[in-house]
């Protein structure tokens with residue numbers, strides 16, 4: 001039986017990883033709400049964020065802030081590229097849902113293989129943003145990175161909320177999500193909005209990857225599990241608002257890391273996926289029915 | 296074909312319906328080409344024999360997947376899970392428990408079938424993205440388990456020393472004999488597929504693929520038929536996994552990973568989904584394509600991904616054969632409207 | 633006891649009562665029509681009876697058995713078969729195969745039978761084949777039996793859907809605007825088909841906009857408006873009913889204006 005300390009510790013860890021899931025989940029929601037597409041390649045943005053930052057930080061010796069920013073911009077660029085080259089032509093031709101999902105999966109495989117060819121298949125990591133730590137409260141250790149994740153996560157959700165509510169582009173994106181045809185009739189450039197949603201969502205994913213890498217590692221294959229966990233978080237959060245998605249992520253992270261204490265770390269994705277299957281079993285329309293039903 | 300004996304009552308029934316889809320003679324020409332190719336490979340031998348063997352194995356997988364995706368029009372991104380059950384089942388049963396390969400294959404198949412019922416029953420009530428993600432999750436779970444459960448699967452390192460197929464003292468060791476053996480199995484799989492497609496059972500599946508409301512209104516038990524198609528696909532996948540284990544002699548989690556999903560979809564799509572022979576033709580053509588550009592390993596996966604993306608983006612009509620999924624997004628007709 | 637007995641059937645969507653406490657009895661052997669302006673709730677009414685939508689309230693009994701809340705295929709298996717306002721053909725199948733699917737309930741055999749093809753199964757398949765062609769002849773589609781169903785002109789698609797439903801040997805057939813989009817000639821052909829199968833003993837419940845058609849062939853008519861049943865009676869009674877003239881013909885004129 002795990003001790004209380006172990007459980008609390010796992011709770012703390014769970015919040016950290018959960019916030020990251022939440023950020024990925026928001027990425028899913030942004031694209032989904034703008035276009036009705038679930039981008040199964042969401043996880044590769046996370047992987048690329050970590051990989052790029054590692055390359056610049058460790059190999060090129062650039063400062064962290066620069067590495068992180070350049071990575072985010074670069075990954076956002078890749079997101080736009082995926083949208084331009086693949087998703088948009090399919091979307092405009094009204095390709096079936098299944099075909100688009102398949103295409104995003106193929107994109108994931110493609111990017112993973114390119115990463116192996118160019119950067120190798122070895123796992124890699126870099127140090128916490130703030131050296132030192134962890135912060136000790138009794139027997140509970142809280143790594144400084146967790147505060148970075150918390151802070152950046154909160155900041156991003158705040159910025160996103162402001163963006164959606166206060167800016168023209170944000171409001172246009174929301175209009176798209178409510179009714180695409182009507183938005184197009186009102187002169188919202190729907191194509192540009194789709195592109196924006198991919199850029200945003202890729203940037204979010206990259207940020208998540210950059211934040212989480214110091215606490216574990218990144219490698220070409222981490223995309224799929226991160227992507228799936230993000231999707232599960234999005235389902236729990238109901239595909240609606242950014243804070244709900246973040247909350248969904250935290251919920252998932254906590255349950256998952258609790259389970260790790262019981263069954264061992266190797267099975268953490270198995271646990272998450274089993275949670276997904278169970279959730280879907282009891283809530284076949286998703287937890288927050290209405291909106292998620294379309295997913 | 297005996298399966299069309301009953302069609303003789305109708306004077307103008309087109310050829311053998313569905314065996315080749317709309318491609319008709321083009322497909323027939325392709326089949327002839329493949330036969331020639333077969334002869335060539337057989338005579339030439341060497342590495343191409345291995346390529347062809349894998350094509351047959353993937354062919355078995357795709358013919359099964361076609362039941363669920365082609366005939367029934369449902370998407371599963373996790374059928375590789377059942378191939379893994381077949382592969383590891385065969386490996387473990389043979390190596391650890393000394394079962395003869397054929398028996399191991401059958402036992403693994405039974406396990407995969409039971410797993411498909413247990414997993415499919417709740418999962419298949421889902422639709423759209425949820426179904427896609429749930430099935431995708433199945434594949435990921437299986438992958439993680441095969442990596443983590445080292446005492447059973449030997450983890451990343453994979454499982455080596457799996458005996459070749461054979462009955463009693465006769466083992467299929469010669470590469471050419473292996474190919475013939477695999478071909479016979481694939482042809483049997485195709486025969487089953489053709490017979491089922493043009494029967495009461497197959498018609499019900501195909502009805503579901505284009506109109507679930509229409510099928511339900513005629514008394515078709517949709518959950519039952521979807522599950523049946525899913526289980527059949529799982530059985531084929533399990534056989535493919537077992538065959539891979541016995542023919543190659545080695546399996547690892549990577550064999551049944553995401554690549555398998557993308558590769559088999561490419562094959563299904565290239566060959567013509569929803570037709571009887573399409574999946575097999577697709578498996579052969581798509582296996583040979585990367586060989587023609589003489590690329591291997593990583594480049595091969597990249598070639599597949601690019602090929603599939605090209606097809607999806609520039610030939611979206613090719614997917615319209617998947618009629619049930621062929622509805623544009625957001626245009627899910629309301630039941631009964 | 634009527635074949636179909638509907639009591640207080642109610643369906644509410646968010647902020648909209650599509651069916652408001654509807655009572656209806658359809659006697660065995662009757663050719664019953666439901667009419668009403670667009671959006672009156674006719675299709676919703678059918679959807680609940682055939683199991684495609686759970687009612688918010690009320691009960692449905694078919695041949696003395698409660699069928700409220702049963703799954704669609706169970707209801708079909710009891711002999712209550714419907715067609716759809718938006719045709720639901722099986723597009724990848726030929727015209728004949730579409731009708732063959734209609735025989736699903738009347739036949740048996742699954743995977744094992746299809747593989748082994750015992751003699752009873754071969755006979756059954758041949759029989760299904762022949763009878764599908766008979767039915768296609770009945771609705772006048774014999775000439776196109778081997779075409780792809782999706783290539784049929786719209787009018788013939790509707791007829792095919794009727795033929796397919798007939799294959800299921802319904803005791804009660806629900807037809808949702810079967811004449812919509814048909815030309816005068818096709819409409820007449822359809823009317824004849826419906827009357828003929830009614831004479832042969834199939835009870836029919838029909839949604840139709842075409843007043844002339846309905847008053848010509850129906851034995852009894854119910855009128856829905858804004859989710860409520862505002863009238864029921866023989867065609868002559870309905871034609872003279874002041875509420876019907878106001879609600880139904882009124883909007884018709886408005887639509888034509």
Ligand SMILES: Nc1ncnc2c1ncn2[C@@H]1O[C@H](COP(=O)(O)OP(=O)(O)OP(=O)(O)O)[C@@H](O)[C@H]1O
Pocket residue numbers: 629645646648650668669670671672673674675676677717
């Ligand atoms: N699934 C649904 N969700 C919400 N509202 C619905 C739904 N289905 C129907 N409605 C609404 O219920 C009302 C009745 O619709 P219904 O389709 O039953 O009308 P109808 O009499 O068949 O009309 P028509 O003659 O145009 O076919 C309409 O206002 C419609 O918008």
Ligand SMILES: [Mg+2]
Pocket residue numbers: 674675676717
């Ligand atoms: Mg209607």
